[in-house]
Amino acid sequence: MKINAPVRKNETLTVDIMDLTYEGMGVAKIDNYPLFIEGVLPDEQAEIEVIKVNKQYGFARLVKLLKKSPDRVESKANVYSQTGIAPLQHLAYPAQLDFKRNQVLNVFQKAHLEIPVEPVLGMENPTGYRNKAQVPVRFIDGQLMTGFYRKHSHQVMPMEDFYIQDPKIDEAIKVVCDILRRFYIDPYNEDTHKGVLKTIMVRRGYYSHEMMIVFITRSKRLPAAREIAIEIKKALPEVVSIMQNVNAAQTNVIFGDETKLIAGRDFIRDELMGLKFEISTQSFYQVNPLQTEVLYQKAIEAAELTGNETVIDAYSGIGTISLAVAKHAKKVYGVEVVESAVLDARHNAKINEIDNVEFTLGKAEEVMAQWQADDLKVDALIVDPPRKGLESSFIDAVGELKPAKMVYVSCNPATLARDLELLAAQGYHAEWTQPVDMFPQTLHVESVTKLVRQ
Numbered sequence: 001m002k003i004n005a006p007v008r009k010n011e012t013l014t015v016d017i018m019d020l021t022y023e024g025m026g027v028a029k030i031d032n033y034p035l036f037i038e039g040v041l042p043d044e045q046a047e048i049e050v051i052k053v054n055k056q057y058g059f060a061r062l063v064k065l066l067k068k069s070p071d072r073v074e075s076k077a078n079v080y081s082q083t084g085i086a087p088l089q090h091l092a093y094p095a096q097l098d099f100k101r102n103q104v105l106n107v108f109q110k111a112h113l114e115i116p117v118e119p120v121l122g123m124e125n126p127t128g129y130r131n132k133a134q135v136p137v138r139f140i141d142g143q144l145m146t147g148f149y150r151k152h153s154h155q156v157m158p159m160e161d162f163y164i165q166d167p168k169i170d171e172a173i174k175v176v177c178d179i180l181r182r183f184y185i186d187p188y189n190e191d192t193h194k195g196v197l198k199t200i201m202v203r204r205g206y207y208s209h210e211m212m213i214v215f216i217t218r219s220k221r222l223p224a225a226r227e228i229a230i231e232i233k234k235a236l237p238e239v240v241s242i243m244q245n246v247n248a249a250q251t252n253v254i255f256g257d258e259t260k261l262i263a264g265r266d267f268i269r270d271e272l273m274g275l276k277f278e279i280s281t282q283s284f285y286q287v288n289p290l291q292t293e294v295l296y297q298k299a300i301e302a303a304e305l306t307g308n309e310t311v312i313d314a315y316s317g318i319g320t321i322s323l324a325v326a327k328h329a330k331k332v333y334g335v336e337v338v339e340s341a342v343l344d345a346r347h348n349a350k351i352n353e354i355d356n357v358e359f360t361l362g363k364a365e366e367v368m369a370q371w372q373a374d375d376l377k378v379d380a381l382i383v384d385p386p387r388k389g390l391e392s393s394f395i396d397a398v399g400e401l402k403p404a405k406m407v408y409v410s411c412n413p414a415t416l417a418r419d420l421e422l423l424a425a426q427g428y429h430a431e432w433t434q435p436v437d438m439f440p441q442t443l444h445v446e447s448v449t450k451l452v453r454q
């Protein structure tokens, strides 16, 4: 194929950066031909080298920054952007929030949606927020080390300060690694598929400070597991749960099927919206506890509940939104496709003594159709789907069930815009969208949209 691009591979150019894509790449244009460049920001000038030329667009790499953006933050270490653990860390936080608002505005504009988009609700301290870590363990420079994968690669770059994780988790990982070295635990080798320990996972309750350590191993046996657990409990009094998960497969998937208790109990406790939650090894639990409360609060506000309503929480996970909404509604129906999450949700309802919620296992689009067939009267519908958004059959079911109000919690502006267009066709008018920054320093954009039926 002959490519008619105004640039050639390996060519060096001086360019002005005019935009930042949703993937965090700087954009320069040569005669309208876009070049995407990692690590540069709008309003910067850079010397670049073209590395790939496609028909419609190309890629280049930064050679030298000639003019810096006033929003550039000199990073502590570029290991964060090299690993993609914090791909926006070179952009000042207020500019990150503008960037995220613009992502939403742009997709709305393309879809001809005229919905007011509020300024993003950000964090006062946008680092150290993650309550969960999953770090690969490898043999690096002669010893067992943790780190993170280099972008587009399986190479683990050594790292002990993970920047966006709860510093207590980083600290615990260091202590645990020291103990593992003392017991000569063999780190996993991805090339030979040998060795024992693949990944360490840590969870820490934001309010409870309870900690869980999970060793994900290739081998069935973790040598000296009991002794290691005793040392960990001595060194880290917050640890209440030490678990092992076996994943013998050669795969990118972190967890295997078999999970065993090594010491303590098999869950940690935490709180969210004043409610108690028990979180086990593989439960889905929001990773930014402070911002989750901001997000849920917005969702509850948007639903304008008086206590008399019947509410559906679709894609309910372990029931966090359902349980937070329960005290503002007469009855809440949750629906979720993962069985263990539904069991967690029912359990969490019980420990909080909430009896006006009911969780159904199944696909939201199918259960919605069933509720409609059962002639369920629904006042408000809250949805929090995965990145791919709502199935069109789900949107059809909304049109049949006709809730007066709807709240759309989205983690992907592109599918949000698509779905809002389809919902408009069902008579739902979007009043506003409120982005909430759940993942500072990263490219993720989360938002709440309020809709009313006309």
Ligand code: SAH
Pocket: 284, 285, 286, 314, 315, 316, 317, 318, 319, 320, 321, 335, 336, 337, 338, 341, 362, 363, 364, 365, 384, 385, 386
């Ligand atoms: N509202 C929860 C979970 C949101 S994540 C919270 O805030 O914690 C999205 C959830 O949708 C996941 O739990 C996923 O298992 C579930 N899910 C994905 N596809 C689904 C489907 N077709 N029907 C029902 N649930 C689904």
